[in-house]
Amino acid sequence: MHNRVQKKDGGLIGMAEQEVTLMKGNEAIARAAVRCGVDGYFGYPITPQSEIIETLALDKPWETTGMVVLQAESEVAAINMVYGAAGAGKRAFTSSSSPGVALMQEGISYLAGAELPGVFVNVQRGGPGLGTIQPSQSDYFQATRGGGNGDYHVIVLAPASVQEMADFVDLAFTLAFKYRNPAMILSDGVIGQMMEKVVLPPYKPRRTEEEIMEECPWATSGRRNSRQPNIITSLELKPEEMEKRNVHLQAKYEEIQKNEVRYETIQCDDAEYIIVAFGSAARIAQKAIETARAQGIKVGLFRPITLWPFPAGEIAGLAHGKKGVLVAEINAGQMVQDVRLAINGEEPVEYFGRLGGIVPEPDEIVNALKTKLM
Amino acid sequence: MKKEIIISGFGGQGVLSMGKILAYSGLMEGKEVTWMPAYGPEQRGGTANVTVIVSDDKISSPILSQYDVAIVLNQPSLDKFESKIKPGGILIYDGFGIINPPTRGDISVYRVDAMDKAAEMKNAKVFNMIVLGAFLSVCPIISYEGMEKALFKTLPERHHGLIPLNMEALRVGGETILRMK
Amino acid sequence: MAQNTDNILSPENVVYRKPKLMNDVQMHYCPGCSHGVVHKLVAEVIEEMGLEEKSVGVSPVGCAVFAYRYIDIDWQEAAHGRAPAVATAIKRLWPDRLVFTYQGDGDLACIGTAESVHALNRGENITIIFINNAIYGMTGGQMAPTTLVGQKTSTCPYGRQPELHGYPLKITEMAAMLEGTCYVTRQSVETVGAVSKAKKAIRKAFEASMAGKGSSLVEIVSTCNSGWKLTPSQANKWMTENMFKFYPKGDLKDTTGEK
Numbered sequence: 001m002h003n004r005v006q007k008k009d010g011g012l013i014g015m016a017e018q019e020v021t022l023m024k025g026n027e028a029i030a031r032a033a034v035r036c037g038v039d040g041y042f043g044y045p046i047t048p049q050s051e052i053i054e055t056l057a058l059d060k061p062w063e064t065t066g067m068v069v070l071q072a073e074s075e076v077a078a079i080n081m082v083y084g085a086a087g088a089g090k091r092a093f094t095s096s097s098s099p100g101v102a103l104m105q106e107g108i109s110y111l112a113g114a115e116l117p118g119v120f121v122n123v124q125r126g127g128p129g130l131g132t133i134q135p136s137q138s139d140y141f142q143a144t145r146g147g148g149n150g151d152y153h154v155i156v157l158a159p160a161s162v163q164e165m166a167d168f169v170d171l172a173f174t175l176a177f178k179y180r181n182p183a184m185i186l187s188d189g190v191i192g193q194m195m196e197k198v199v200l201p202p203y204k205p206r207r208t209e210e211e212i213m214e215e216c217p218w219a220t221s222g223r224r225n226s227r228q229p230n231i232i233t234s235l236e237l238k239p240e241e242m243e244k245r246n247v248h249l250q251a252k253y254e255e256i257q258k259n260e261v262r263y264e265t266i267q268c269d270d271a272e273y274i275i276v277a278f279g280s281a282a283r284i285a286q287k288a289i290e291t292a293r294a295q296g297i298k299v300g301l302f303r304p305i306t307l308w309p310f311p312a313g314e315i316a317g318l319a320h321g322k323k324g325v326l327v328a329e330i331n332a333g334q335m336v337q338d339v340r341l342a343i344n345g346e347e348p349v350e351y352f353g354r355l356g357g358i359v360p361e362p363d364e365i366v367n368a369l370k371t372k373l374m
Numbered sequence: 375m376k377k378e379i380i381i382s383g384f385g386g387q388g389v390l391s392m393g394k395i396l397a398y399s400g401l402m403e404g405k406e407v408t409w410m411p412a413y414g415p416e417q418r419g420g421t422a423n424v425t426v427i428v429s430d431d432k433i434s435s436p437i438l439s440q441y442d443v444a445i446v447l448n449q450p451s452l453d454k455f456e457s458k459i460k461p462g463g464i465l466i467y468d469g470f471g472i473i474n475p476p477t478r479g480d481i482s483v484y485r486v487d488a489m490d491k492a493a494e495m496k497n498a499k500v501f502n503m504i505v506l507g508a509f510l511s512v513c514p515i516i517s518y519e520g521m522e523k524a525l526f527k528t529l530p531e532r533h534h535g536l537i538p539l540n541m542e543a544l545r546v547g548g549e550t551i552l553r554m555k
Numbered sequence: 556m557a558q559n560t561d562n563i564l565s566p567e568n569v570v571y572r573k574p575k576l577m578n579d580v581q582m583h584y585c586p587g588c589s590h591g592v593v594h595k596l597v598a599e600v601i602e603e604m605g606l607e608e609k610s611v612g613v614s615p616v617g618c619a620v621f622a623y624r625y626i627d628i629d630w631q632e633a634a635h636g637r638a639p640a641v642a643t644a645i646k647r648l649w650p651d652r653l654v655f656t657y658q659g660d661g662d663l664a665c666i667g668t669a670e671s672v673h674a675l676n677r678g679e680n681i682t683i684i685f686i687n688n689a690i691y692g693m694t695g696g697q698m699a700p701t702t703l704v705g706q707k708t709s710t711c712p713y714g715r716q717p718e719l720h721g722y723p724l725k726i727t728e729m730a731a732m733l734e735g736t737c738y739v740t741r742q743s744v745e746t747v748g749a750v751s752k753a754k755k756a757i758r759k760a761f762e763a764s765m766a767g768k769g770s771s772l773v774e775i776v777s778t779c780n781s782g783w784k785l786t787p788s789q790a791n792k793w794m795t796e797n798m799f800k801f802y803p804k805g806d807l808k809d810t811t812g813e814k
Binding site (some may be wrong): 039040042068070072073074076077078080081082083084085087088090092106107110114220221222223224225226229230231232233234235 | 606607608609610611613620623627628629630631632633634637640641642643644645647648649652653669670673
């Protein structure tokens with residue numbers, strides 16, 4: 001099962017193999033990060049995502065790729081370490097679960113304001129407050145609306161499998177650096193804790209100093225060759241200037257919305273009904289669709305992969321002329337608002353969800369489809 | 375082929391490891407697998423369960439409403455999952471400590487006294503392999519050879535000496551299982 | 556006349572000049588404020604160590620928020636209190652660079668206490684320049700963690716009372732107790748002699764950071780004549796008579812000479 005060995009230097013033998021293996025979503029994030037040339041991880045343990053920092057600590061990437069791994073004193077410190085690293089042109093990320101991500105919102109807003117390519121992972125659990133350690137999708141609003149202060153967006157990727165946990169690490173960094181914007185992987189306890197087959201990405205070396213200078217001429221690592229100093233800041237006291245900065249950000253967000261919408265459709269061709277679901281809820285919805293189709297109900301799945309930018313136009317187009325749309329999510333009805341905005345009253349849109357760490361079973365979604373739309 | 379399996383018992387009985395060995399074996403045989411634990415403090419002494427799906431095709435949901443097979447290792451697990459077995463499905467339970475045995479008539483019910491057998495073998499640690507052997511004898515989704523390969527793959531090398539004992543436990547499980555209904 | 560001046564303005568006659576790394580912009584600091592002097596010392600030391608192309612400063616929230624306007628090196632502006640976390644990552648990922656933070660008492664010893672203590676305790680190879688003027692300058696003179704007992708501010712207008720407000724925090728003494736620090740010192744910049752000592756301290760701290768000896772903290776006991784509602788010279792006198800009693804000057808810890 002070992003194919004494609006891309007060895008960079010002697011220190012990397014054994015980690016360069018591309019191998020089909022079984023691991024948790026959290027482990028996949030950690031192992032993919034080492035392989036896609038990430039420079040640093042800064043994190044603070046919290047269930048259900050502690051395997052990310054534990055896996056990194058076990059694998060000791062500082063001895064192979066030179067990746068820095070540091071357990072921070074808090075989520076607040078961790079996200080600000082990501083700020084420092086990203087501001088210095090490095091590929092760095094942090095991970096947490098809902099209460100910890102709430103703490104990080106200050107730093108995330110600063111990353112957005114200073115236009116820094118930091119990456120963070122939220123393996124969601126139920127809230128509010130300390131809540132529960134069981135899975136949830138109740139941070140959808142926080143993720144897609146910005147979460148911290150100010151008018152901003154982060155790019156939000158929602159993996160629905162362990163494979164996507166691995167694949168979205170590099171994608172998140174690519175998008176973050178392309179747009180100089182924070183990017184987030186919004187997962188949950190189901191995807192983080194379950195084990196599935198995964199093919200880790202092929203090994204990609206960390207960028208050299210020259211490559212970083214070329215990719216990030218704005219980065220602060222010392223103003224080499226007497227260039228003008230680089231300043232990373234989100235501060236601008238003159239409102240006229242701050243408005244200009246905001247207009248620039250909004251123009252960038254429009255560009256991202258134009259270019260980066262990602263989604264998947266399953267069995268939609270002959271569908272009379274559409275279920276819209278993301279992440280683990282989309283997996284459960286798929287099973288619900290199998291069950292419903294066995295009962296003769298023609299239903300398909302629309303799965304947004306980017307939650308921001310949201311595939312509003314694509315959902316509206318697909319829903320057009322259908323008998324109804326059911327939004328299934330593990331929260332009290334958050335994405336349903338975006339779906340309703342997209343469909344704008346043209347077709348009926350209903351919501352089904354479970355709360356507080358209860359993960360809905362496939363049959364519950366089938367029942368909701370029947371009782372709410374049929 | 376697709377088997378949707380729940381394994382449930384007390385924390386510390388090796389429920390999650392049993393699921394892991396099953397999932398790894400499926401992986402080694404080129405099948406699609408998911409392993410979804412009920413995670414959290416339950417692992418430590420409370421009830422623990424894991425859903426394992428082994429399939430020839432891509433797997434949709436790791437969370438299920440009903441199961442093809444339930445392997446239950448204590449009374450609370452039996453109470454919780456007996457009703458969630460698909461009609462025609464399989465229930466395997468360890469008789470140890472079971473006061474209210476299963477009642478359903480539309481499923482195949484098997485009993486494996488793995489706790490007792492492990493005691494006979496003077497090794498409590500083979501308990502979960504006896505259960506797995508029992509399961510594989512009535513639901514042969516993975517060959518014994520596949521299991522052996524998986525053990526070599528998943529166990530650290532210093533424990534490879536224990537593999538013959540584990541394989542023996544698998545066979546004992548197959549011989550011990552009793553059809554109840 | 557012009558010719559005479561030219562004769563005098565020759566390199567061999569220079570006794571003092573603005574450091575090259577100080578930008579030619581008007582400072583926003585109040586007349587009499589200690590910040591300007593400390594900025595100049597930082598700029599001079601970086602220049603003298605030849606590190607202008609290898610330095611990254613991290614500025615705080617507080618009066619020194621615009622430090623990046625004045626010293627001609629790369630800067631990151633951190634969220635309030637988070638500068639040591641930001642600096643930790645920069646230094647760990649660019650280990651051969653000079654990375655320092657420049658923080659006030661509110662930033663370092665109040666909202667950012669956790670980040671300060673943990674970065675220092677981890678022994679990050681960074682320097683923290685700590686301006687302690689016992690008051691919140693930028694927001695208009697509120698109580699700081701280092702405000703002295705009895706000192707009046709807009710949020711303790713009747714004077715700091717321990718039973719109401721707790722005690723002033725000697726965070727520099729705390730830093731000296733941490734295993735990760737190699738150099739912890741308390742200086743001031745109100746006289747020529749003090750300025751000279753403060754500069755030596757900053758140099759020693761930066762050298763320790765570059766040599767990877769651990770964390771350094773250089774506290775500068777400072778004035779805030781606007782916040783204290785005193786003239787600059789009254790402020791210096793008040794600092795000398797009151798601040799130095801509670802915040803005694805000198806090195807609190809120096810293991811930089813050890814292997």
